[in-house]
Amino acid sequence: MSMLGCAAATAIVVLGMGLTACGDSGGSGTNPDADAVTGDSFVPTDTLVTGADTLSTTDTSSTTDTSSTTDTSTPTDTSTPTDTSNPTDTTTPPPARQCTDAELNTLNTCLEGCPDIGGEQCAQTCFNGLSTGCNAAYTAFVQCVQTNACFNADNTLNVECAAEKCPDQLAGVFGSGVEPTDCDPVTSTGCTETQTCTVIDNDNNLGCAPKGTVPTGGDCQNDLCEKGACLTTDSTTFQCYEFCDAANNTCPEGRPCNIGLQGTDLTVCGDIPVTCDVLAQDCASPKGCYFIDAQGNTDCAANAGKTAGQSCQYINDCAPGLMCAGQPATCLPFCATDGTVTCTTGTCTSVGIGVIGVCAP
Numbered sequence: 001m002s003m004l005g006c007a008a009a010t011a012i013v014v015l016g017m018g019l020t021a022c023g024d025s026g027g028s029g030t031n032p033d034a035d036a037v038t039g040d041s042f043v044p045t046d047t048l049v050t051g052a053d054t055l056s057t058t059d060t061s062s063t064t065d066t067s068s069t070t071d072t073s074t075p076t077d078t079s080t081p082t083d084t085s086n087p088t089d090t091t092t093p094p095p096a097r098q099c100t101d102a103e104l105n106t107l108n109t110c111l112e113g114c115p116d117i118g119g120e121q122c123a124q125t126c127f128n129g130l131s132t133g134c135n136a137a138y139t140a141f142v143q144c145v146q147t148n149a150c151f152n153a154d155n156t157l158n159v160e161c162a163a164e165k166c167p168d169q170l171a172g173v174f175g176s177g178v179e180p181t182d183c184d185p186v187t188s189t190g191c192t193e194t195q196t197c198t199v200i201d202n203d204n205n206l207g208c209a210p211k212g213t214v215p216t217g218g219d220c221q222n223d224l225c226e227k228g229a230c231l232t233t234d235s236t237t238f239q240c241y242e243f244c245d246a247a248n249n250t251c252p253e254g255r256p257c258n259i260g261l262q263g264t265d266l267t268v269c270g271d272i273p274v275t276c277d278v279l280a281q282d283c284a285s286p287k288g289c290y291f292i293d294a295q296g297n298t299d300c301a302a303n304a305g306k307t308a309g310q311s312c313q314y315i316n317d318c319a320p321g322l323m324c325a326g327q328p329a330t331c332l333p334f335c336a337t338d339g340t341v342t343c344t345t346g347t348c349t350s351v352g353i354g355v356i357g358v359c360a361p
Contacts, residue, residue, distance in 0.1 A: 288320030
């Protein structure tokens with residue numbers, strides 16, 4: 001049982017993925033054109049995408065994952081439209097937040113320990129641990145979303161419905177939301193020391209949100225990220241991704257700045273690269289081995305499974321053993337210019353990385 005909460009590059013090659021943002025916890029840099037990996041006239045596409053093995057904000061990006069960014073931690077307050085009946089604006093401010101992040105995190109942890117069936121008494125014990133104000137606010141919120149049937153098919157909270165139907169109750173529990181602001185997601189310039197610049201809504205606006213304690217790569221399902229954004233590719237696992245400047249690769253630990261957030265020019269740091277062989281394709285199935293930059297660094301990534309000859313946009317649009325290259329970009333088989341791996345059809349043309357080539361038609 002879980003709490004109503006997160007309802008459910010560039011000398012780079014941007015992996016195609018779908019990253020979904022969860023909550024106020026991210027920031028980012030720009031995504032300039034990638035340095036081309038060239039070989040004669042063959043230029044692989046400047047995008048590849050991997051994250052939690054398939055990311056997307058609406059992992060990040062885009063292979064076949066088309067998930068969209070959903071900010072679920074602090075929805076924007078939509079409670080009180082401006083009164084236009086007379087010249088005076090009589091907008092009513094939202095109610096004060098009654099629950100702290102610590103209370104909600106404790107409640108969520110407690111509820112997760114309750115059985116799905118017959119766990120009512122356990123859940124009540126969890127709610128009894130809240131402060132009087134938070135308990136009353138949360139009870140009112142739950143009653144409102146139940147009355148308005150604000151739930152998805154999998155019984156998770158439909159945040160958009162809750163924001164529309166229960167704005168005051170939502171603000172009473174989670175606060176009135178973070179307002180968009182002109183901050184720098186890479187450095188968090190424009191925010192205070194206790195805040196981080198992150199994506200705050202479904203339109204991928206940036207704003208200063210409370211800074212959490214979860215480091216890059218950590219599980220952020222029940223807490224806020226120290227920096228960057230809390231992203232998911234499957235609405236089940238949530239991981240902190242750090243925003244980065246793709247042109248200068250500001251990522252730590254040798255991570256590539258190679259995950260583009262779908263529908264934005266923002267990029268986040270990918271996972272620590274895994275050395276693999278594009279000819280041998282020695283990654284664990286179903287992942288494939290792909291180049292992630294113009295220097296020939298590699299990583300194992302999920303893929304869209306496109307076959308030889310099909311058009312592509314991202315490096316990992318293509319099935320393992322194929323490279324997205326050429327003009328127009330198509331999936332072409334890898335080969336070796338020294339003859340150790342030959343082409344069934346076409347000519348083995350170098351891509352400018354060692355003896356690696358692709359079978360050009």
